[in-house]
Amino acid sequence: MNQRGGRRIGVPVVARRGDERRTSEKRSAAPNGRGFDLAALGYRAKDQTRFGAGAHIVCDNLVRIYKAEGIEVVALQGLDLLVEQGELVAIVGASGSGKSTLLNILSGLDVPTAGLASVAGQDLLAMSAADRVTYRREVVGFVWQETARNLLPYLTAAENVALPMTIAGRSKNERRARVGELLDVLGVGSCADRKPAELSGGEQQRVAIAVATANAPEVIFADEPTGELDTSTSELVFEALRAANRELGVTIVVVTHDPLVATQVDRTVAIRDGRTSSEVVRRTSISEHGHEEVIAEEYAVLDRAGRVQLPRDFVDALELSRRVRLELEPDHVGLWPDQQPRAGAVPTRPAGLDDEGAA
Numbered sequence: 038m039n040q041r042g043g044r045r046i047g048v049p050v051v052a053r054r055g056d057e058r059r060t061s062e063k064r065s066a067a068p069n070g071r072g073f074d075l076a077a078l079g080y081r082a083k084d085q086t087r088f089g090a091g092a093h094i095v096c097d098n099l100v101r102i103y104k105a106e107g108i109e110v111v112a113l114q115g116l117d118l119l120v121e122q123g124e125l126v127a128i129v130g131a132s133g134s135g136k137s138t139l140l141n142i143l144s145g146l147d148v149p150t151a152g153l154a155s156v157a158g159q160d161l162l163a164m165s166a167a168d169r170v171t172y173r174r175e176v177v178g179f180v181w182q183e184t185a186r187n188l189l190p191y192l193t194a195a196e197n198v199a200l201p202m203t204i205a206g207r208s209k210n211e212r213r214a215r216v217g218e219l220l221d222v223l224g225v226g227s228c229a230d231r232k233p234a235e236l237s238g239g240e241q242q243r244v245a246i247a248v249a250t251a252n253a254p255e256v257i258f259a260d261e262p263t264g265e266l267d268t269s270t271s272e273l274v275f276e277a278l279r280a281a282n283r284e285l286g287v288t289i290v291v292v293t294h295d296p297l298v299a300t301q302v303d304r305t306v307a308i309r310d311g312r313t314s315s316e317v318v319r320r321t322s323i324s325e326h327g328h329e330e331v332i333a334e335e336y337a338v339l340d341r342a343g344r345v346q347l348p349r350d351f352v353d354a355l356e357l358s359r360r361v362r363l364e365l366e367p368d369h370v371g372l373w374p375d376q377q378p379r380a381g382a383v384p385t386r387p388a389g390l391d392d393e394g395a396a
């Protein structure tokens with residue numbers, strides 16, 4: 038369309054016949070006949086392949102609106118997230134961005150206002166109250182930020198780990214063997230006979246990971262498990278999460294605002310304003326000198342409707358607001374600030390919009 042062969046959005050292009058044809062084709066393909074492409078908006082017909090089919094955790098267009106005293110707070114606004122079995126994923130984001138809301142939904146404590154969520158093949162919206170109890174007891178485990186919320190104060194570390202297995206009806210021998218194994222894997226084997234008050238904060242959180250893992254859940258959710266700990270202690274807790282992930286094969290989703298987390302987990306997903314906005318993927322490679330090095334690469338998330346959230350510093354640096362211009366190049370898309378309209382310029386219709394289409 039322009040001389041370099043790319044396509045532009047935001048430059049004056051007068052509609053031509055060819056553009057009209059494209060417009061009408063698109064309109065007739067819209068299932069509701071009103072010119073909206075519902076598939077592009079994230080809606081699907083029932084028989085289509087599900088978004089994230091086969092993923093261990095699927096969040097599909099999750100919305101959670103809290104209503105309090107007539108005020109609505111949109112905590113999640115169409116969040117998409119896929120986690121594969123066996124992944125260790127961190128969720129980061131500013132306070133109030135919706136991280137705990139997401140974890141509460143995935144752990145079966147809360148239900149979304151709209152959208153779909155499933156964990157280990159179980160649909161979180163279709164569960165009965167009884168299913169939910171079983172789900173919380175057998176399919177998922179939790180570690181909370183407040184160390185005191187994770188462990189019973191009058192039981193030893195070993196007794197705390199054994200308790201969920203007792204409730205699930207496991208034999209005494211089975212319990213004893215598993216308690217020993219878990220505490221060893223998590224590096225707190227020497228703490229078995231101590232009560233929480235006799236453990237450091239980091240030790241308590243590592244025992245809490247053992248409790249969460251006791252009944253061999255599919256997934257562990259941890260909401261800021263190192264929020265009350267200093268940096269070096271946090272590292273030990275992350276090491277324990279990695280050990281649980283690697284040696285016990287459990288999928289882990291951990292919410293944190295520890296900025297160093299990206300180097301400790303497979304993938305870091307950033308949430309902004311109730312949506313996933315960027316991801317950092319960690320990979321190890323061998324450098325030219327033969328050393329193993331960890332490379333963390335950041336990506337913006339493109340959702341199924343084609344939306345990308347620009348980082349706030351990018352928006353500020355170019356003073357982008359409301360509208361931007363786009364240009365499709367052979368291997369990338371360029372983005373510019375909206376041009377100030379020249380005084381007296383004749384307004385030009387964007388390509389492909391006639392009176393009806395613009396309505």
Ligand SMILES: Nc1ncnc2c1ncn2[C@@H]1O[C@H](COP(=O)(O)OP(=O)(O)O)[C@@H](O)[C@H]1O
Pocket residue numbers: 103104105110111112130131132133134135136137138139
């Ligand atoms: N029970 C609730 N009632 C009303 N608003 C809530 C409730 N829980 C959370 N919120 C609001 O939802 C938004 C997201 O909160 P939350 O998920 O706790 O964020 P984060 O864990 O990232 O700090 C915030 O604006 C918060 O004030």
Ligand SMILES: [Mg+2]
Pocket residue numbers: 136137138
């Ligand atoms: Mg929170």
